[in-house]
Amino acid sequence: MGIILSGVQPTGNLTLGNYLGAIRNWVTMQSHNTCFFCIVDLHALTVPQDPKKLKMQTREVAAAYIASGINPSLSTIFIQSNISAHTELSWFLSCFTPMGWLNRMIQFKEKSGKNRESSVLGLYAYPVLQAADILLYKATDVPVGEDQKQHVELARDIAGAFNRAYEKEIFPLPEPQILGEATRVMSLRDGTKKMSKSDPSEFSRIHLRDDADTIAQKIKKAKTDPDPLPEDPKLLTERPEAFNLVNIYSALSNQSLESVCHQFAGAQFSTFKPALADLVVSIIAPIGLEIERLMNHEDELDGILKKGNDHAREVAEKTLHEVQKTIGILRV
Ligand code: TYM
Numbered sequence: 174m175g176i177i178l179s180g181v182q183p184t185g186n187l188t189l190g191n192y193l194g195a196i197r198n199w200v201t202m203q204s205h206n207t208c209f210f211c212i213v214d215l216h217a218l219t220v221p222q223d224p225k226k227l228k229m230q231t232r233e234v235a236a237a238y239i240a241s242g243i244n245p246s247l248s249t250i251f252i253q254s255n256i257s258a259h260t261e262l263s264w265f266l267s268c269f270t271p272m273g274w275l276n277r278m279i280q281f282k283e284k285s286g287k288n289r290e291s292s293v294l295g296l297y298a299y300p301v302l303q304a305a306d307i308l309l310y311k312a313t314d315v316p317v318g319e320d321q322k323q324h325v326e327l328a329r330d331i332a333g334a335f336n337r338a339y340e341k342e343i344f345p346l347p348e349p350q351i352l353g354e355a356t357r358v359m360s361l362r363d364g365t366k367k368m369s370k371s372d373p374s375e376f377s378r379i380h381l382r383d384d385a386d387t388i389a390q391k392i393k394k395a396k397t398d399p400d401p402l403p404e405d406p407k408l409l410t411e412r413p414e415a416f417n418l419v420n421i422y423s424a425l426s427n428q429s430l431e432s433v434c435h436q437f438a439g440a441q442f443s444t445f446k447p448a449l450a451d452l453v454v455s456i457i458a459p460i461g462l463e464i465e466r467l468m469n470h471e472d473e474l475d476g477i478l479k480k481g482n483d484h485a486r487e488v489a490e491k492t493l494h495e496v497q498k499t500i501g502i503l504r505v
Pocket residue numbers: 178179180181182183190191192193194195196213216302303306307315316317318319320321324355356357358359367368369
């Protein structure tokens with residue numbers, strides 16, 4: 174039994190990558206762990222957001238969690254910004270985080286690109302806020318996709334630095350949990366790039382709210398190569414697009430890559446793609462419909478979020494007070 178925390182940014186329609194790399198794995202953890210799943214709206218603010226859309230997208234992530242199988246009576250679903258302890262702890266932790274550690278963060282380098290000087294402080298400091306999200310709940314395990322591993326490792330380093338500074342085990346050292354077959358789902362247009370909400374091409378990704386026809390269209394148009402599928406998955410290593418599609422099939426059908434390759438050995442993509450489309454539709458389309466239903470029942474969603482916020486706040490404030498006491502903050 175551990176304490177689990179994870180989150181997704183409300184930056185638009187969630188993708189198959191978010192589902193396979195993260196949310197789906199959370200569902201299986203709920204029954205035997207204490208789980209906190211947040212909608213990390215403060216993280217979303219590191220790039221410009223339309224205020225009206227942000228609200229809608231925040232509810233949409235909550236709906237996606239529930240539609241994917243997160244049960245609000247087993248797990249705490251809450252909104253990061255509604256718990257002010259996140260930003261407070263983030264400040265305290267930033268005073269224990271050497272800039273050299275942040276300079277190593279791959280995501281900052283990727284997102285800031287050549288515009289480092291004009292990048293906002295929030296984008297640079299973002300991993301410290303993520304550490305606060307994790308440490309406030311004393312999480313032991315953080316289930317994320319491959320791309321977030323470095324941030325969770327940083328949270329672990331920050332927790333260690335804080336504990337050492339006060340010679341006290343305030344924070345457990347959180348472990349990244351990179352689970353399942355599809356820890357890095359790639360773009361359908363370019364098998365060397367991560368499937369991402371921010372890719373300009375809609376055809377690069379499958380959204381959880383795509384209907385059956387759209388999903389089938391996107392898979393039909395997915396980039397591939399002219400060769401048939403091999404019997405041995407090792408032969409896919411030089412074929413990123415083919416590997417990605419087989420990998421998605423493997424994750425969604427809960428089969429190993431070996432068994433999928435065995436099943437489709439020698440098949441052309443004209444045979445494999447319709448089978449993949451049917452599989453994706455059978456799992457994602459019902460989730461999309463349930464998100465749709467929940468989005469039409471705002472009161473139901475807000476009730477779940479309010480209950481989640483209340484519980485998260487209680488836990489978070491307890492940790493924050495413990496930290497304040499340790500640091501020597503005078504509270505009058
Ligand atoms: P975000 O919103 O970019 O992604 C949410 C989760 O989805 C996973 N993911 C993927 N997994 C596999 N293949 C993909 N193509 C793919 N795209 C996204 C991510 O790895 C992630 O697990 N900083 C985080 C959110 C965050 C967080 C936290 C996570 C804030 N605080 C505390 C864990 C704990 C982020 O931007 O995720």
